[in-house]
Amino acid sequence: MPSRKPTILVSGGGIAGSAFAHWAVRHGFTPTVVERFPDVRSEGFRIEISAGGRRVLEHMGAVDLLDGETGPPPELEFRFGESAAPVRPPGVSVGDETVVGRTALVRALHTLRGPGTEYVFGDSVTGLEETPDGVDVEFENGPARRFDLVVGADGLHSNVRRLVFGGTTADHARYLGTNLAIFSVPDLTGQRDLSSALVKPGRGAVLTTMPARDDLEAVLLHRSAAAPRSLTQDGIKAEMARVFADDGWEVPRILEAMRDAHVHFAPSQQVRMDVWSRGRVVLLGDAAFCPDPMSGMGAVLALKGAMALAGELARAGGDHRAGFFAYEAAMRPHVEHAQSLGGLAVSGVAPRGGALGFQAMRAGVRLLSLVSRLVSYAPRDDEPGFPLARQLPAADRDGGLEAA
Template identity: 40%
Template sequence: MNTDTTVLISGAGIAGPSLAYWLARRGFTVTVVEQAPRLRDSGGAVDFRGVQLDVLRRMGILETVRAAETAMGAEVVIDAEGRPLVELPSEFFSGEVEIERGDLARILYDLTRDDVEYVFGDTVTSLTEAADGVDVTFGRGAPRRFGLVVGADGMHSVVRRLAFGDEADHRRDMGYCYAGFTGPNHLGLDHSGVIYNVPGRGVLVSSSRDTSRAGVGLVFAAPGLEYDRHDREQQKRIVAEAFAGAGWRTPELIALLEQADDLYFDTLSQIHLDSWSRGRTVLLGDAAWCAGPGGSGTGLAMIGAYILAGELALASGDFRTAFARYEEQVRPGARTGQKQAKGAGPFLAPPTAARIRRRNRVYRMLSSRLGAGLFRRMAAGAANAVPVKDYPEPVALAGRS
């Protein structure tokens, strides 16, 4: 049995560095390749609940995450005049701990950079499996051989495409799109947010730690939309056209979009695969099971990283057994997340005025004392869908005191 412990991870977001941390602590030699020229410091907030916090604690970063948490308060659903309709408590969107994705990425990078090789501004271009490793070519760097390859490179995973085939064969679009960016906090929000809807469109604006800036999220129905993922100007036009005449202060937000340099734009989609591994290549996080908003994606990706590294260490080179045990444990949580997130589009941007009113009634129920308990049980069930078991104590990293 091959005992090569060199691992290539594609993707330096959250899942990749989380896996790199645990692999390095278990004696693996890890390289992380990231297409972006530098660490991505943008993205919306991510939250953790239940046993997901246990993984942060095991990594020794829970208090660091808490120190950088958004400390978001309530979010308020408003009408076209800006009048409040229903107030949602912070735990509804923010969980037990919430942090900006960019802040979490930085924490994970700082945690691992002394013990893991990071290569920015490059990407995998081919994978050729041999009996004792995977020969990998890159867009810029020289070819290299690794014992294992991990695709932790998101919904549009390059590794998945190379090892499993075209993305279209595995992606299920839910008929909605999401655009997110930051801009000046013209609404004067202070650790709070507002939600505004017209049929088929949703506007979410919030501001937390930096009250001079606001995060804007725009969700809209767009069945069958085709667009160029690399054409930001086209994406801005699509969003502006989708929200034309939306009312409230939406025109001001669309005007801010024109100047935004951190636009995130994509469909609300899920990834469904019969298997997350093929030979010496395995997928993690959104590359394997992307669920969409409300699917506990970040927390589950970090739990998956912990389990994958633990099983690889236990298997002593039998990567096929390790991959199978990892998938056996994590897939039930991925299914739960996908089921939970399946209706995210219609919930965030209900298609009719009647559906908006119905959704708001659900919000009122969930924000009541009785409903809050129900929501906590539902949220805890999803967050705790994958138990976090103990693995043999890993070694200390060279880069850690």
């Protein structure tokens, strides 16, 4: 590592960017985070954190900060049509999964920024030019600056990815054929620690309780050949109201509550790239490897990737090419596993019509158990070998982790 602390620009102050900034300071880098929103963008609903993701939060010191904001995943209840009795899939254990609100998580990660971290809100990168010893960066509002490295952690529609790799989101992402709307609704049911789903051919509605919250999270998802063109709040609401217009159960009350709610809309998309870095610029989190919202693994991959990238860069002692290579090698298996869940999970909550789809969904508890695993409410893998001791700052290695 050179005597001067290497400077790293991080585009995006969400989960990946904030977690990376934390680890960067601990490894001796100086991060600057540029976030296009005017403040910490702590919107969003329920995020499920696997055991491996929780281990990263423990190493960051985030678990105490989140005290009272987390809980185990709720029990699951499916209805295959309005008149069917609810079914609770057998054999599903909640394992080590932890549920936390995205708002609480992003705030905690921001609180954990290390000394010397600079946050620039309300700005965005407009130009990146690599020189032999740095990257000259231009901003929408602030003056141009030079950094040693740039991390693009600016989400599914990454600005840095567009500037460095070209193309639009559609050129790097695969649409999996489902659109998802998430919003908060009043406590319609009085249910506690429960996630109830109405499953219909091609669509599904879910109501879920959340830790430390009295309101419920409503999720509406439906199959569609293409992501809707209109991404305005009014457009998304009109589309969901049209698709679910004839459904019973709690759906009419969910649609009524949707009128006044802010809807987080997420078409199910996976980002798949052959490489995650070019020169001195590297992608992280959804920008590089969005696993699809239905996999329930986006936040976990962002947390793991942030730790792995900072750790491997430090280990490479100033050779960013070696650091980026090792980061990619460490993360690829986790990303591939998470991405394999996305399409299957969609089939679980919004089965296709016909004999092989909806009828099969109703057919048996075995499939139910499988589906419930795939929709992210159950343990997904035991995440062997994560984190690696080598990715922790030397002072934190406790010998209990795999040293490879």
